[in-house]
Amino acid sequence: MAQNVIVMIGDGMGWEMARAGAIAKTGESYTSGVGEGLSFQELDGYSFVTKRSRFKAPSFTTDYFMLT
Structure with missing residues (x-):
């Protein structure tokens, strides 16, 4: 174990x-694959993690806030 x-x-x-x-x-x-060329890509056991919102804002939300 590390x-x-x-x-x-x-x-x-x-x-x-x-x-x-x-x-x-x-x-x-x-x-x-994981690729190579960048220093972190050469490390053993690295991985990517992503987090996305469970809820999607209504499409009008951005337009509405830009107008106010």
Whole structure:
């Protein structure tokens, strides 16, 4: 069992952003898997976690608040 845990949170950094960063750094594209090229992608046992809202705001909400 691990004695120390390092938590890195990349807010707004999903698979697409990590892929774009790795391509920009290495110049090589990939379409599946964890990818490589960025330092955190070389770590053992890293994973992505996402959180989404259970409720969707009505489509008029954004327009309404922009008008007020």
